[in-house]
Amino acid sequence: MQGKNEQYYKAYLSYNRISRRGLLRGVFHPIERAERSRESRLAPRPPFAAEENLFLAACNGCGECVVACPYNLIRLSGQKAVLELDYAACDLCGKCAESCATHALHPAFKKDTEFRPHFSENCLLKQNQACTLCQESCPQQAISADLQLNHDLCNGCGECKLSCFVSAIQLTLTN
Structure with a gap:
């Protein structure tokens, strides 16, 4: 290297x-x-x-x-x-x-995409319907049953967004 x-x-x-x-x-x-x-x-x-x-x-x-x-x-x-x-x-x-030869990306830097999920009103849980797909698909277990996100656990992988079949999750950059 x-x-x-x-x-x-x-x-x-x-x-x-x-x-x-x-x-x-x-x-x-x-x-x-x-x-x-x-x-x-x-x-x-x-x-x-x-x-x-x-x-x-x-x-x-x-x-x-x-x-x-x-x-x-x-x-x-x-x-x-x-x-x-x-x-x-x-x-x-x-x-x-x-x-990455220039070290713009390097294993010593933060292992995080800095994306975080945001749940729209289309979310079935917000409409009082049963759905736990985003919680079950999260490898970090960062999403609680009431859609609260644990920002310390979330690494922005995007699994939650992909699991949502009603497209109620958008990923946005944390700033």
Whole structure:
């Protein structure tokens, strides 16, 4: 596996400016800094993606992740990898991250697509009818009987959406 290149570190340092005060602040308040530095995704990215600025700087549009995905869920848009969970779910196998030479995708990054389900009014449970397909299909058991989502358990795989035969579940990016 190839090491992180100069372009990656330049992008990292341009995004993470650290002063002496900031360094001490980061030591004493690391969670607060991490929450502030989190940036919204411009598009749905594959799992194991770096933060958006780093991803945009590191991804060179080579397409190796597209080829590596066993379910054809990744495509290039604007020379950057995007994830589409319209017809299949992502099992977060990590093959995309293993194939990424620039480390825009890397197994050390978060194993999450950052998609979360939203249940429309077409949901049978919301209409007081019996249905547990989304709950049963969720490998993380992140959906409760009253359609409450445990955001800590959910990894955005998309199994719930695919299991819903009335198309009442839409996946949206968490920001």
